[in-house]
Amino acid sequence: MWPDFDGGSIVDLMDSVLRSRGGHAAGPGLRDVDVSGWSDARTVVLLVLDGVGMAQLDLLPEDSFLRRHCAHALTSVFPSTTAAAITTFMTARAPAVHGLTGWHVRFDEPGLDGRVLAILPVTPRGMPDASEQTLAPDDVLERVCRTPSLFASLPGDSCVISPADIVDSPFNLRHSAGARRIGHDGLPDMLDQIDCALRVPSPPSYVYAYWPDFDHCAHQRGAASGEARALLRAADVALGRWVQAPSRRDTLLLVTADHGFIDGPxxxxxxxxxxxxxxxxxxxxxxxxxxxxxxxxxxxxxxxxxxxxxxxxxxxxxxxxxxxxxxxxxxxxxxxxxxxxxxxxxxxxxxxxxxxxxxxxxxxxxxxxxxxxxxxxxxxxxxxxxxxx
CATH class of the missing domain: 3.30.1360.180 (Gyrase A; domain 2)
Known part of the structure; x- marks a missing residue:
């Protein structure tokens, strides 16, 4: 299965989100999803659950929050991976445009000379001593990333809520430019931080929140393991309880993922x-x-x-x-x-x-x-x- 860039991918989702917040979208947006009311929301919250694809929803009971409210399936991008997809979420552009094509990317820009870097932490591979890297991460990203943050182009205020250990990373700083950044320490804290952002007198027009824990567990234990299943069910219960809290004043919640998973024997x-x-x-x-x-x-x-x-x-x-x-x-x-x-x-x-x-x-x-x-x-x-x- 290749990405459905004709209205059915996360790229198209971001076009629709961007347009609903008054930004300029590069494409027409989602094809089979009714987005007519999105622009009426005071705030749009996009919650990205890393690695929680459609197959992972089958780990949940039929009456779970995510299964009951999932009305559509989209495709990720290619490669179906965090580095490519998260950059799409934060720029509203496909990997062809933003150019980050996987966890490891080979760069031939001046000063990099064909080195392969893990782009999210901006660390080199294939070098006995990482200190041989002559460019600082900020300098690397300045040379290799040409696509601006979508947050900087939005007319309203934006907020990015990411894990505390990466919220101020060079990659996140660059790709969340124009938004207020808040670190979180896990799903309950992330939901609390979203509530804090929404319940001020003038809440942001757009909130992007990212939860990586399922992805970490699935890589280490397996996407269908007991540990992954328990983690996802606990997250689902927490989300279900959270949405039952008092009204957050015309907030549209969108939940999706950057990719799904398989197990590799x-x-x-x-x-x-x-x-x-x-x-x-x-x-x-x-x-x-x-x-x-x-x-x-x-x-x-x-x-x-x-x-x-x-x-x-x-x-x-x-x-x-x-x-x-x-x-x-x-x-x-x-x-x-x-x-x-x-x-x-x-x-x-x-x-x-x-x-x-x-x-x-x-x-x-x-x-x-x-x-x-x-x-x-x-x-x-x-x-x-x-x-x-």
Missing amino acids: PQRLIELEDFPLLADCLAGPLSGERRAVFCHVKPGRVRDFERALQALEPACTVWRSADLQAAGRFGPGTPHPKLLSRIGDFTLEMRDDWTLRDTMPGERGHRLVGVHGGTHADEMRVPLVQLVI
Whole structure:
């Protein structure tokens, strides 16, 4: 399943949110969702539950809050992952435009010279000593991020409520520019902070709130594990109780997710080091995600690379990255000028529940039980809850 950028994706959701708050939207917005009353809301609250896709709602009882109020399913972006999707939520632009195409992104801007960075913490990979990074995170983001925050373009006040440990991170500072920032210490505190923002005499026109805990648990324990199930049910109960509190003065609550999840069994994890002929063709570390892998090939080694890929044939579909970009898989809009250099020569779309990773010197080869980033429906489909509270 590829993203539905014809009115059914989180990009289209953000166009509708932006237009309802008096901003200028790049696209027409959602196709099958009645948004006619959104502009009447005094405040729109967008609550993003990281990793809580449509498949994850099946972990909940039928009478749960999220299942009862979920009227629509949207798609994420490609890759279906936090770095790409959260940037879309905070800029209202697709990955093609904002250019952040996965947890790991390869940059060839001056001073970066083909290094692969984990873009959310802005840390390099493939370097024995991280102190060798010559640019500060703020400088890196200034060079590689061209798409402005959506909050700065809104005529009304905005508020961003994020975990306390990232609310003032370089990435968050840049992408929440124009909004007031508030840190939270978990779901109950986040809901309290939303209430505080809403119950002042002049509440903000738009509140964006982000909860990462399910994603963390699913990566470590599995998306369908007992721990993930218990965490999600507790969150659902808390949300259900919260919306029953006294009226918050014409507030529209929207709940969605950046992506869903599947579990990746260890026997379906491919280690690049086990395929030396393939690794020898690469011009640097892999980028993207374990489920959507971008490969930069050494000059003159394309044919060797294609032959070596035959060993992975059951596990992935191989695409020329430029063909995916031309087909609009990274979304609508004028492409980021560095998009093609970031997605490399080839994209490996991992099939079923396969994953692929490489481990660079100085990196810990940590296991991820729950995974995402690919095109499986359970990774791609996310809910949309809307109700007036």
